[in-house]
Amino acid sequence: MRGKLYGVGVGPGDPELLTLKAVRIIQECGALAVPGREKEETVSYKIVCQAVPEAAEKMCLELEMPMTKDKEKLEQSHEAAFAQIRKELDEGRNIAFLTLGDPCIYSTYIYMHQRAAAAGYETEIINGIPxxxxxxxxxxxxxxxxxxxxxxxxxxxxxxxxxxxxxxxxxxxxxxxxxxxxxxxxxxxxxxxxxxxxxxxxxxxxxxxxxxxxxxxxxxxxxxxxxxxx
Known part of the structure; x- marks a missing residue:
C-alpha cells in the first residue's frame, strides 16, 4: 500500500501556533520532508522540533530547493525532490512535508502536491496560520x-x-x-x-x-x- 503525502503548515515561527491537527499528523507520519539541504538549518523543522520533540527522531527527507526564478533550474530541483518523496511513498510511508505559514500561500510544498496528485498518490493539505x-x-x-x-x-x-x-x-x-x-x-x-x-x-x-x-x-x-x- 502506497503512502500519503501531507503538506503541513507549521505557522509563521512561534511553535505555540502549530495547530492541533498539524501536531497529530506530524506524530502519525512515518517520515518528514523539509525544503533544505540540512534539516537542522531549516526553519520549519526547528519550529516543529520545539513543539513536537519526537519529530527529531523521525526519518527526514532533506530536499534541495534553491531560491531562483530560473524556470529550468526550478523544474529540475522539483523533479529531483519529488523523486525522493516518491521513493518513500512507494515504500508505504506517510510523509509530512513541513512548510512555514500555510501550504496554500506561496509555498514550495504545492509543487510536490501537484506532482503527487498527478501521479495518483493520496494527498492532503493541513492549513497553518498565515x-x-x-x-x-x-x-x-x-x-x-x-x-x-x-x-x-x-x-x-x-x-x-x-x-x-x-x-x-x-x-x-x-x-x-x-x-x-x-x-x-x-x-x-x-x-x-x-x-x-x-x-x-x-x-x-x-x-x-x-x-x-x-x-x-x-x-x-x-x-x-x-x-x-x-
Whole structure:
C-alpha cells in the first residue's frame, strides 16, 4: 500500500501556533520532508522540533530547493525532490512535508502536491496560520474592516502597481528589494506602514513606521500597508 503525502503548515515561527491537527499528523507520519539541504538549518523543522520533540527522531527527507526564478533550474530541483518523496511513498510511508505559514500561500510544498496528485498518490493539505495574520496580531491590529479589500503581494515580483491598490496591502518576503520598496512607499502619505521581521522567532524585530524600516532585513520579513481612515 502506497503512502500519503501531507503538506503541513507549521505557522509563521512561534511553535505555540502549530495547530492541533498539524501536531497529530506530524506524530502519525512515518517520515518528514523539509525544503533544505540540512534539516537542522531549516526553519520549519526547528519550529516543529520545539513543539513536537519526537519529530527529531523521525526519518527526514532533506530536499534541495534553491531560491531562483530560473524556470529550468526550478523544474529540475522539483523533479529531483519529488523523486525522493516518491521513493518513500512507494515504500508505504506517510510523509509530512513541513512548510512555514500555510501550504496554500506561496509555498514550495504545492509543487510536490501537484506532482503527487498527478501521479495518483493520496494527498492532503493541513492549513497553518498565515504569516500575515500572525504579523497583524503581533502589531495588535486588524487587517481589514467592513468593505476594505485585502491584497497579498509577492514583493520580489514587482510592487509598482500593487501598492496603489485600494485597501490593505501585504508585501511578502521583500528581501533585497526592501530599499526599493521603502522608496515606493515614501510617496503614500495616506497609508500606515508597518513591518515585522522574523515574526514569532528569536530574532524578531517590529517596525511601526515606514521611516524606521531598515534598508536590509531578513528573508522572513513582511510589510503591512494600511489605508488611513479619513
Amino acid at each position: 504569516s500575515f495574520c500572525a504579523v497583524s496580531a503581533k502589531l495588535n491590529q486588524g487587517l481589514v474592516e467592513n468593505s476594505q479589500m485585502l491584497h497579498i503581494i509577492p514583493s520580489t515580483y514587482g510592487i509598482e502597481e500593487g501598492i496603489h491598490l485600494s485597501g490593505t496591502k501585504v508585501l511578502m518576503k521583500p528581501g533585497r528589494k526592501l530599499g526599493q520598496i521603502r522608496e515606493e512607499l515614501s510617496g503614500l502619505s495616506s497609508c500606515q506602514v508597518s513591518m515585522v521581521e522574523n515574526c514569532g522567532m528569536e530574532e524578531e524585530h517590529i517596525y511601526r513606521r515606514a521611516e524606521d524600516i531598515p534598508e536590509q532585513a531578513g528573508y522572513y520579513s513582511l510589510l503591512i500597508v494600511k489605508e488611513q481612515k479619513l
